[in-house]
Amino acid sequence: MDTNQFQRIAKALADPRRFEIFEQIALAGDDLCCGAIVDLFPVAQATVSHHLKELTDAGLVEIRPEGQFRYFRARCEVLTQYIEELQRRAGIACKAASKAKAPGKRRSVSKQAAGGRS
Amino acid sequence: MDTNQFQRIAKALADPRRFEIFEQIALAGDDLCCGAIVDLFPVAQATVSHHLKELTDAGLVEIRPEGQFRYFRARCEVLTQYIEELQRRAGIACKAASKAKAPGKRRSVSKQAAGGRS
DNA sequence: AAGATATATAGATGGATATAAATATATTGT
DNA sequence: ACAATATATTTATATCCATCTATATATCTT
Numbered sequence: 001m002d003t004n005q006f007q008r009i010a011k012a013l014a015d016p017r018r019f020e021i022f023e024q025i026a027l028a029g030d031d032l033c034c035g036a037i038v039d040l041f042p043v044a045q046a047t048v049s050h051h052l053k054e055l056t057d058a059g060l061v062e063i064r065p066e067g068q069f070r071y072f073r074a075r076c077e078v079l080t081q082y083i084e085e086l087q088r089r090a091g092i093a094c095k096a097a098s099k100a101k102a103p104g105k106r107r108s109v110s111k112q113a114a115g116g117r118s
Numbered sequence: 119m120d121t122n123q124f125q126r127i128a129k130a131l132a133d134p135r136r137f138e139i140f141e142q143i144a145l146a147g148d149d150l151c152c153g154a155i156v157d158l159f160p161v162a163q164a165t166v167s168h169h170l171k172e173l174t175d176a177g178l179v180e181i182r183p184e185g186q187f188r189y190f191r192a193r194c195e196v197l198t199q200y201i202e203e204l205q206r207r208a209g210i211a212c213k214a215a216s217k218a219k220a221p222g223k224r225r226s227v228s229k230q231a232a233g234g235r236s
Numbered sequence: 237a238a239g240a241t242a243t244a245t246a247g248a249t250g251g252a253t254a255t256a257a258a259t260a261t262a263t264t265g266t
Numbered sequence: 267a268c269a270a271t272a273t274a275t276t277t278a279t280a281t282c283c284a285t286c287t288a289t290a291t292a293t294c295t296t
Contacts, residue, residue, distance in 0.1 A: 010131050011132045013128050013204075014132035015253085019128070034272070035271090035273080043255070044257080045272085046255075046256065046258090046276095048273095049274055050254075050255080051254085052274095070272080070274095083204060086197075090197050136284090152243055162287080163242085163243075163244090164285080164287080165285050165286075167245085168244090168245095168285080169284085170243095186242050186243080188243065188244095
């Protein structure tokens with residue numbers, strides 16, 4: 001999974017409302033259309049539509065148009081991929097950390113004088 | 119894991135810079151102090167300090183003060199707990215979805231006329 | 237105690253974004 | 267074709283937040 005999608009998913013999941021919407025979609029299978037979701041939350045239809053777009057752009061949700069309705073379905077595999085990527089990135093780091101427990105090589109820094117960054 | 123921490127972690131991970139900082143902390147074991155992190159990124163010290171606070175508040179990082187320094191360590195268990203909670207919430211939903219594949223109970227909605235929500 | 241260094245906090249600012257109202261687009265039914 | 271319904275988009279607004287500068291606090295060194 002590329003960094004771009006990784007971050008888009010992270011951001012999509014970070015908003016509580018949007019995550020709840022995703023949860024509801026996942027719970028409902030492919031049975032929820034936009035209007036049904038609007039009924040579940042105290043927000044305007046435009047807001048739900050916006051969140052659905054974010055979720056879709058992140059790849060977490062896919063759309064099945066059916067007449068004038070658009071039914072949403074959670075792409076659980078994509079969430080799984082995200083979790084795996086998260087585990088991979090942080091997991092590698094954490095593993096490396098527990099390995100490097102050996103010598104006392106404290107990195108104490110002084111640079112401030114040099115003014116390195118702009 | 120309570121919803122509060124769940125969302126705080128999600129938000130902490132959602133900012134790319136902050137996630138990178140977490141990665142670096144995890145990679146370094148408990149060897150990184152604030153100044154060392156500042157050296158790794160083109161942002162001001164105050165910004166790093168802010169991100170460290172967010173990560174700490176989310177429980178993803180813990181502090182070991184040592185003299186004038188404060189060394190940061192990644193709490194990988196907490197990240198693991200978050201991942202498990204994410205899997206639990208979405209996983210349950212996704213599982214339920216694949217189970218409920220049975221009858222054609224489309225929820226098509228009409229409510230608009232009633233003007234239910236505020 | 238005084239200066240230097242490390243980190244945190246306060247305040248300000250620009251940019252992102254969640255939300256809403258209004259409008260546009262598409263589809264269905266008559 | 268027209269009215270009604272469903273969803274998306276546009277535009278505006280208010281809030282949040284990443285970032286900065288400046289300052290405060292704490293610790294170390296001499």
